[in-house]
Amino acid sequence: MKRNATTGETPVILTRDQHGISRKLIDENALKVLYRLNRHGHLAYLVGGSVRDLLLERTPKDFDVGTDATPEQVKTLFRNCFLIGRRFRLAHLRFRGHQLIEVATFRRNPDEEELPTDDDAHFHFVQNVFGSPREDAFRRDFTINALFYDISNFAIIDHVGGLRDLDERRLRMIGDPLVRFSEDPVRMLRALEFSARLDFAIDQNIIAAIDQRCQLLAGASRARLREEILELFRHGVAGAVCRLAQRYGLLDQLFPEIDFVPQTFALLDLIDRETLGGEPLRESQVLAALTLPLFVAACGDSRHFHINDALLLADKLLRGHCQTYSIAQGVRSEARELLVGCLRLLRGLGHKGEQRFLHHPLTPRIFDFFALWGEIDHSLSDCIAAWQTKISHSDHPPESVARKPRRRRRPRRHPQAEN
Ligand code: ATP
Numbered sequence: 001m002k003r004n005a006t007t008g009e010t011p012v013i014l015t016r017d018q019h020g021i022s023r024k025l026i027d028e029n030a031l032k033v034l035y036r037l038n039r040h041g042h043l044a045y046l047v048g049g050s051v052r053d054l055l056l057e058r059t060p061k062d063f064d065v066g067t068d069a070t071p072e073q074v075k076t077l078f079r080n081c082f083l084i085g086r087r088f089r090l091a092h093l094r095f096r097g098h099q100l101i102e103v104a105t106f107r108r109n110p111d112e113e114e115l116p117t118d119d120d121a122h123f124h125f126v127q128n129v130f131g132s133p134r135e136d137a138f139r140r141d142f143t144i145n146a147l148f149y150d151i152s153n154f155a156i157i158d159h160v161g162g163l164r165d166l167d168e169r170r171l172r173m174i175g176d177p178l179v180r181f182s183e184d185p186v187r188m189l190r191a192l193e194f195s196a197r198l199d200f201a202i203d204q205n206i207i208a209a210i211d212q213r214c215q216l217l218a219g220a221s222r223a224r225l226r227e228e229i230l231e232l233f234r235h236g237v238a239g240a241v242c243r244l245a246q247r248y249g250l251l252d253q254l255f256p257e258i259d260f261v262p263q264t265f266a267l268l269d270l271i272d273r274e275t276l277g278g279e280p281l282r283e284s285q286v287l288a289a290l291t292l293p294l295f296v297a298a299c300g301d302s303r304h305f306h307i308n309d310a311l312l313l314a315d316k317l318l319r320g321h322c323q324t325y326s327i328a329q330g331v332r333s334e335a336r337e338l339l340v341g342c343l344r345l346l347r348g349l350g351h352k353g354e355q356r357f358l359h360h361p362l363t364p365r366i367f368d369f370f371a372l373w374g375e376i377d378h379s380l381s382d383c384i385a386a387w388q389t390k391i392s393h394s395d396h397p398p399e400s401v402a403r404k405p406r407r408r409r410r411p412r413r414h415p416q417a418e419n
């Protein structure tokens with residue numbers, strides 16, 4: 001069905017019989033939240049990615065709720081409500097099984113004269129000015145992310161032409177991409193991510209604006225970029241997005257400390273394949289994947305490479321990226337273990353420390369990781385087969401190794417840097 005795009009005053013509305021979202025597809029707790037808000041006289045919409053995904057017949061990752069109730073009003077309605085954020089006030093409703101429903105009050109972009117002069121305060125301020133549903137739609141990033149599902153009448157409300165873009169499988173920015181990327185450069189990465197996840201074409205004006213604004217990514221919040229990078233891996237699109245980022249000039253801004261070689265993209269593709277097959281990924285694995293091709297190349301003739309030198313090399317390859325993104329020491333050490341473990345496997349059987357390595361709890365994960373590398377370097381197939389036999393015949397499978405008592409560590413000097 002072709003629909004009219006609208007940027008005028010009246011939204012496009014699809015009534016219950018004109019769309020395929022049934023309440024059976026909506027999470028039970030999200031429905032409870034929507035109904036309760038609505039019963040107490042508030043507007044209650046399903047918003048953001050969940051509406052987009054339901055219309056595309058995909059399973060939403062989470063169900064976010066938009067309302068005209070203030071965070072404080074939401075708190076009075078739900079005992080399981082926690083208001084979070086000092087400046088960015090959001091209501092989190094916690095349910096059994098660690099489930100979280102995020103309830104946000106409709107917001108708008110503030111007028112120019114309302115903006116604080118302090119750059120740091122700017123982003124949070126922009127996020128916190130309450131507005132109408134229509135204003136809330138326009139402050140969002142892409143048209144397909146700005147659709148609402150109204151629980152009072154089960155209608156879809158489209159203020160921005162998102163339904164047309166869903167039909168045409170097109171990623172279109174709300175407003176002028178040059179302005180929207182200047183406001184928040186992280187949106188450039190999100191554009192590539194959604195295009196890869198949904199297999200949508202990116203609007204030409206987004207591509208042109210990325211070309212002009214790519215340098216801004218270097219100044220974006222590293223914490224938010226780190227989270228978006230992890231999202232790429234969680235959704236199994238890291239390889240595809242990194243290729244797009246390279247094509248559009250964002251790769252060096254995202255990974256200033258890592259050299260991408262052809263095997264890096266190939267390894268990310270394989271990791272994505274595993275993720276899509278249901279394997280959850282830890283950040284240490286992400287780091288190891290980004291650096292393994294460089295590590296293997298630097299180890300050269302690995303048979304003679306000493307483990308202590310490998311540790312130093314792994315540290316050197318990981319350090320820059322971990323410092324740029326303030327990644328905790330524990331994550332970095334685990335990534336280092338993965339890399340050095342790959343070297344142990346590369347060197348083949350019969351080296352010092354083999355028994356200890358076989359019994360180490362990380363060894364199965366290292367082996368799986370190394371097996372992916374074997375899909376890129378076919379010369380390793382005999383080596384991998386030999387290790388596989390050795391591991392499966394080991395008297396103590398690695399998981400069953402009794403834990404040695406740990407040495408007590410000195411207290412950390414910067415506990416806030418760890419998470
Ligand atoms: P998913 O959760 O499946 O990754 P999503 O669309 O729900 O996708 P979130 O990152 O959860 O994405 O954000 C929720 C919604 O908030 C988005 O759909 C979008 O409307 C809005 N949003 C998120 N980030 C931005 C941003 N940087 N600028 C403007 N709007 C944003």
Ligand code: MG
Binds near residue numbers: 048049050061062064
């Ligand atoms: Mg979401």
